Amino acid sequence: MDTTLIKPYLKWAGGKRQLLPEIKKHLPRNVTEYTYYEPFAGAGAVLFALLPEKAVINDCNDQLIMTYICIKKEVEDLITLLREYQRKNTKEFYYRLRNLDKDTQSFNQLADVEKAARFIFLNKTCYNGLYRVNSRGLFNVPYGTYKNPPICEDRVLRRISAYLNNRDISITNCDFEDALAYADGRSFIYFDPPYHSPDKSGFTGYHANGFGDGEQERLRSVFIRMTERGAKCLLSNADTEFIRDLYKAFEIIPVQAKRAINSDSARRGYVPEVLIKNWKD
Ligand SMILES: C[S@@+](CC[C@H](N)C(=O)[O-])C[C@H]1O[C@@H](n2cnc3c(N)ncnc32)[C@H](O)[C@@H]1O
Numbered sequence: 396m397d398t399t400l401i402k403p404y405l406k407w408a409g410g411k412r413q414l415l416p417e418i419k420k421h422l423p424r425n426v427t428e429y430t431y432y433e434p435f436a437g438a439g440a441v442l443f444a445l446l447p448e449k450a451v452i453n454d455c456n457d458q459l460i461m462t463y464i465c466i467k468k469e470v471e472d473l474i475t476l477l478r479e480y481q482r483k484n485t486k487e488f489y490y491r492l493r494n495l496d497k498d499t500q501s502f503n504q505l506a507d508v509e510k511a512a513r514f515i516f517l518n519k520t521c522y523n524g525l526y527r528v529n530s531r532g533l534f535n536v537p538y539g540t541y542k543n544p545p546i547c548e549d550r551v552l553r554r555i556s557a558y559l560n561n562r563d564i565s566i567t568n569c570d571f572e573d574a575l576a577y578a579d580g581r582s583f584i585y586f587d588p589p590y591h592s593p594d595k596s597g598f599t600g601y602h603a604n605g606f607g608d609g610e611q612e613r614l615r616s617v618f619i620r621m622t623e624r625g626a627k628c629l630l631s632n633a634d635t636e637f638i639r640d641l642y643k644a645f646e647i648i649p650v651q652a653k654r655a656i657n658s659d660s661a662r663r664g665y666v667p668e669v670l671i672k673n674w675k676d
Contacts, residue, residue, distance in 0.1 A: 396561050398446055401554050404466070405459075405515065406524030407438035411587060414631065414668065415444050417650040418585070421670055423627045429583035432626075434571035436463075441585050446558060453567040453574035456526075458514045460568035463559070465511035467566070470556035476512035477547035484546060489520055489538045496533055519544040572617050580625030588614055590633040590668075608637065615641045622673045634667035646672045 403410060411418065418441060423429060431447035433439065436454045454460055465473050480488070492513050496502045505513075518524060521536040529535045559566070567574050571588070578584055589606035611632075621628050622645075632638045634649055648670040 396557055397554060398558060399554075400551050401443050401446065401558060402551060403438035403440050403443055404548060404551055404555060405438040405462075405518045405526075407440075408525055408527075409587065409590065410438050411440040411631070414650060414652040415440065417648075417652070417670065418629070418631075419444070421629055421648065421672055423583050423674065424676060426583060429581055429627065430578075432575060432578055432582055432584040433587070434574040434584065435587045435589075437587065439463075441587070443555070447562070449563040451565045451567060451574060451577075453569060453571065455568065455570060457568050458510060459526075460566060461507055462511040462514045463566050465508050466552055466556050467559040467564075469508045469511075470552055472508045473511055473515075474547060474549045474552060476508060477515060477549075477552075480512060480516045481546040484516075484520060484544070486538045486540075489517070493517055493521075493534060493536075516546055519546045571614065575617065575621060578621055578624065578626045582621075582626040584621055584626050584628045586614065586618065586628065586630035588630070588632065590631075591635050591638050592633065593635050593637060611638070611641060618642070618645075618671075618673070628671075628673040630671040632669055632671065634669045638669060638671075642669075642671045646675075648672065 403412065422445075426445065427448060429447075431442070431445060431450040432453075433442050433450070434453045436442060436452040437459070439452065442450065442452055452463070480492075495505070495513065502510075517534060517536070518526060520539055520541060522539040523536075524539070525536055527534070527536050558564075571586070575584065588611070591608070591611050614630075618628055618630060630642075631650075639647060650668050650670055651665050652668050
């Protein structure tokens with residue numbers, strides 16, 4: 396199986412490609428012997444960099460997870476539709492596809508492959524590549540006017556599909572806590588939650604319900620429970636006092652990452668982040 400060219404097929408707020416060199420320095424020794432868990436998978440930058448033999452990838456975003464499943468099961472039909480959308484790419488076409496979710500009944504009747512092609516098309520052509528839903532869960536980003544957006548990366552999609560089919564990869568769409576039900580001492584978990592944002596200026600629009608301080612606290616409880624089960628856990632988050640205090644019992648490693656996606660252009664650039672690790676080598 397040829398795994399070259401494999402990379403995230405979406406732009407995703409909080410995408411981890413910039414932080415990969417730091418993350419790679421802090422993986423467990425013999426990482427390939429572990430079942431890899433990514434309960435907040437997003438575009439999967441770490442998954443596609445590690446390409447584990449056995450993994451559980453999860454996200455609460457149903458459109459995102461349906462798209463992973465379509466790439467796994469229906470990649471040729473998906474590519475055919477994406478080629479068509481690439482030819483039709485105009486502002487008018489964008490708003491026609493974007494507005495489909497306003498009518499829930501007819502949206503639900505679309506085939507999964509049509510929803511997945513819509514999701515990828517909107518992701519590649521929307522303003523800043525920023526997936527964002529409003530409080531009613533509707534995708535609400537304007538058209539981005541890119542010159543030649545790579546809407547149909549057929550070779551990347553085919554190789555991702557082959558990887559998902561030829562390895563033992565479970566793809567789930569649930570809350571992070573439920574996704575870890577079977578994690579144990581042979582698991583390596585990389586947590587990449589929506590970042591803590593004390594002044595609420597960070598990006599939190601992945602999901603209509605948001606991810607506030609209470610959710611960060613619930614995540615810390617899960618991190619502790621997984622530690623008690625013997626799983627190796629690595630977590631990234633913003634470097635804030637609140638996060639440092641939550642994880643003070645663990646090793647906290649400061650790192651700097653370049654962030655391209657932020658709704659406020661003044662906040663793009665290098666932002667202080669931390670990696671939190673629950674084991675010593
Ligand atoms: C920082 S992003 C992950 C970025 C990803 N590592 C990447 O490289 O693209 C956080 C993800 O958590 C997901 N999420 C938010 N709340 C969640 C929850 N309660 N359970 C599972 N996933 C959740 C969001 O949909 C989003 O995709």
